[in-house]
Amino acid sequence: MSEPFLREERRGAVTLLTMDGPEDRNALSSAGQCSEFVDACRRINADREVKAVILTGRDPAFCSGGNIKHMRSLEGFMAGPVEDVAEGYRATLQQMARALHGLEVPLIAAVNGPAIGAGLDIACMCDIRIASDSARFAEAFVRLGLISGIGGAWFLPRAVGASRAAELSFTARVFDADEALKYGLVSEVLPADELMPRAISLAEEIAQHPATALRFCKRLLRMAEMADLGSTLDATAALQAVAHQTHEHHAAVERFLQARSR
Known part of the structure; x- marks a missing residue:
């Protein structure tokens, strides 16, 4: 039995997911890899004790994208006639994209090395980078005569804006971490040895808050990407009404008042 591609480690209320295929720079090359993402997201969504997730890659890369050798030999996602390839993308990479985007808890991308093609798109599926x-x-993708098959045309503009996403997509140019910071793609750039400690610290800072409120907050942020203000406000009222009834909310209010009275 082959080793898993996606390593999962639990640290209290934080789950660490590591893409572990360093020999291919964590390239995506199989339906099994996509299934591992889908299964991990399903487990995390069902576990109310998980409050934040970190996604990273085993050095030397975050994710180098698709497997170029498979592209040349027309295997894996690229195998078969046109209709089979289209259905293959829908059943594998796109299910992975739906699962990551649908993760109910905050998701932090700790981009430790190259994030190319689908690797960049995966980073854009995360809430914080x-x-x-x-x-x-x-x-x-266009450098190889392709387009993003995993949803980059939807994710990238939401991360960097429409004009910048168009420039990066049409030129296919490589840019560094400082440029990514300038574009708003990432919120921090750190020395390599400080990346994971910072990711863990950030996740733990998030995880100190009530689980229900975090999940509701993320749900509303996701809805706001697509819904108008009226629909977002309606959903906010419904979710806030539920949040007001939770034990977590009552306990948090008590802690706040007790701390203020000291």
């Missing part, structure tokens, strides 16, 4: 100063990025 921080990067090592050795990270490199590219929406590299």
Whole structure:
């Protein structure tokens, strides 16, 4: 039995997911890899004790995108006639994209190295992105005569804006972590040895808050990407009414008042 691609480690209320295929720079090359993401997201969503997730790659890369050798030999996602390839994308990579985007808890990308093609798109599926100063990025698909099959045309503009996403998609150029910070793609750039400690610290800072409120907050942020203000406000009222009734809310209010009275 082959080793898992996605390593999962629990640290209290934080789950660490590590793409572990360093020999291929964590490239995506099989339906099994996509299933591992889908299964992990399903487990996390069902576990009310998980409050934050970190996604990273085993050095030397975050994720180098698709497997170029498979592209040349037309195997894996690229195998078969046109209709089979389209259905293959829908059943594998796109299910992975739906699962990551649908994760109910805050998701932090700790971009430790190159995030190229689908690797960049995966980073864009996360809520927060921080990067090592050795990270490199590219929406590299047109260079290979392709487009993003995992949803980059939807995710990238939401991360960097429409004009910048168009430039990066049309040029397919590689850009570094400092440029990513300037574009708003990442919120912090750190030395390589400080990346994971910072990611863990950030996740733990998030995880100190009530689980229900975190999940509701993320749900509303996701809805706001697509819904108008009226629909967002309606959903906010409904979720807030539920939040007001939770034990977590009552306990948090008591802690706040007790701390203020000292």
